[in-house]
Amino acid sequence: MQTLSQLPVYRDRHLTLLTDLYQLTMMYGQFCAGRHEERVVFDLFYRQNPCGNGYVIAAGLEQAAWYLSHLHFTDEDLAYLRSLQMFSEAFLDHLKDFRFSGDLYAVPEGTVVFPNEPIIRVEGPVLEVQLIESAILSFVNHQSLIATKARRIVEAAETNFRRPGSPVIEMGLRRAQNIDASVFGARAAFIGGCVATSNVMAAESYNLPVVGTQAHSWIQSFSSELESFRGYADAFPDDTVLLVDTYDVLRSGVPNAIIVGKELAAKGHQLKGIRIDSGDLAYLSKRARQMLDAAGLTETAIVASSDLDEYTIRDLVTQGAEIDTWGVGTHLITSSECPALGCVYKLVAEEVDGRLEPRIKVSENPSKVTNPGKKKLLRLYVEDHAVADLITLWDEVYDPNEELELFDPIHTYKRKVISNYKIEELLIPVFIAGKLVYDLPDIATIQKRVEEQLKYFSSEVLRHLKPHEYHVDLSQQLWDLKQTLLRQWQKS
Incomplete structure (x- = not known):
């Protein structure tokens, strides 16, 4: 694959100020308090599947990797921040040498993921980990949403038994919200299963088939x-x-x-x-x-x-339409039915006296109570069928030769024992100590991963209308930690 800096879509891009102001004000507050080098851990996850779907296809990691690899403040950036008259010269001087030096673990692009699972885990100095929140969310939110929408449309087209494998072409350039949305949206659509795009810049950038x-x-x-x-x-x-x-x-x-x-x-x-x-x-x-x-x-x-979407395509197939190829624009590139995924980025651990202590966010809305601590994400297979995902603390170890009891983290009476299972650890190292250690795959490999992943899940989980809820459970240790922190909060 070409190096990221050579791809047309990345040329002459500088995105360090692609952040919300409150990231910078919090960074300044940490700097003034002398806490800016303390290590923290943040999880990126989403709470609800989009479009009534049963899952999401993770995408956007390549753009996050490019962003982190090039993250620095230019003289122009610092001049603008100085003009706001909000930050001291000492803070601005500190930003001159700013680089990302932390660790980032993520699920590979093309991975099927579910609500509340950590898609990305970032660990590092709070000054760095705080700054990157908005940009990372933007990359992952958008492309994961479009890849998932594309998959729904592609699967609708695949129901055409008269025309097996009826391909879908992404044609949304003129309807995308902006240039980046069109290019990265075309990339995400290909990950989701589209066979080509009409967008020439996207085709050049990612070596996609281009049609018109x-x-x-x-x-x-x-x-x-x-x-x-x-x-x-x-x-x-x-x-x-x-x-x-x-x-x-x-x-x-x-x-x-x-x-x-x-x-x-x-x-x-x-x-x-x-x-x-x-x-x-x-x-x-x-x-x-x-x-x-x-x-x-x-x-x-x-x-x-x-103006095609998955519902119209499915209806046309049902009516016996003699259509070999589908060109889909507006409803795909904008995900018009559900225009936002809603990924969030939450603090889960913080350094105290040289060691990481778990942190939890409590809310009157139970769905917004976070899972505390530094964690990993495991996918459990029995006879090559994905039976559940398990969120565990990062240092937990499991022996597939021993029985494992799984339980619903909300309705804990719902329990299941599995044995002779296989474990796939989904969070893999992408950056270690600020260095990119992951060999970013080409887009055809990512698309192939989607196809391979979906084979492991039941049709009930994959169906478009009222899908079966896939089990995402907490380990006993993580569940106990969460309850302990909630009780401590109630007593405080």
Whole structure:
């Protein structure tokens, strides 16, 4: 893979001030109190699956790695902070040599994760670990959300038994909230299972397949639809996909596409496809398929677009739509149904007299009570089937040859004993003492990990509507620690 600094999307980027002001004010407060070098541990996790889904696909780690590798304050940064007249010269002078020197553990991109699981664990001096909160959350929140939405759309397309493996193309550049959302969103969509993008910068940056046809303006700019089709076929004889809904799909678009398809065949080429971008896609695709087949163009594919999402695609498949490829834009790149994932970044341990002490956040809302302490995340398998995830304290050790009792951390009477299980430790080292120690995989490898991961989970967990809740349990030691801290808080 190219080094991160060489990728087009990273060129000339400086993101150190991509932070909320309160990160800087807290850093300054720690500095003034002489506590800025004390070590802390923060967990990044989310509380609720998006879009009614049963899981999330973790993404965004590559961008977090790039950000941490390049984190420093420039003279311009310091001049701006000085202009705010909020910070002392001693603090600004300290920031001149700022670099990330901590440890970061994370689940690999493409990992299937669940609510309340630590996706990223950061440990280091509080000054550093505090600063990075907002940026890291931004990278992981956005791409994990889009990768998950893309997976839902891809799975809806895969229900088409008439067209096994009907691919999905990401086409949302013009509808994304901004440039970065379009490029990183295209990356995340590919992780989620899309086969290509229309976004050229994303394709160049991440070596993605890039596809495109023509807009309605191309057809309108010619004296006739047929002339426009011939002009495009002359330019791209081996990659001709014709947009057939500018005027009338069945009376004009498809008949003219058939004429051009036969002309291409006479020259030794093939009409690759037609695209329908409006109207009743089920009816139009079925009639278009009949017309193409009758003309001998049985290998010409039908591509559909027009505000598609997983629900529309599933309905079209149910109605017998003859669609081979799906172009999805707005609802994918914006995750319009659920536009935010809601990852949070919480303190779980703090250095006291040279040792890490667990910390807990207590709330009147039980879902916001955090799991304290430095932790690790284990996935437990029985006969190659994922049966539960277990959040444990970082130094706990388990022997798969011994029975293990799992219990629901809320309804503790719900218990299950497993034996002969396998353990996968999901949090892996990415940075140690500020040095990148993880070999970042290419995007095809990440996409493949998603496919492999999903095979281990039951269809009940993976279904889109009211999925079965996958078990995420706490170890007995972690559960006991949490209850002890809650009792201490109640007595205080």
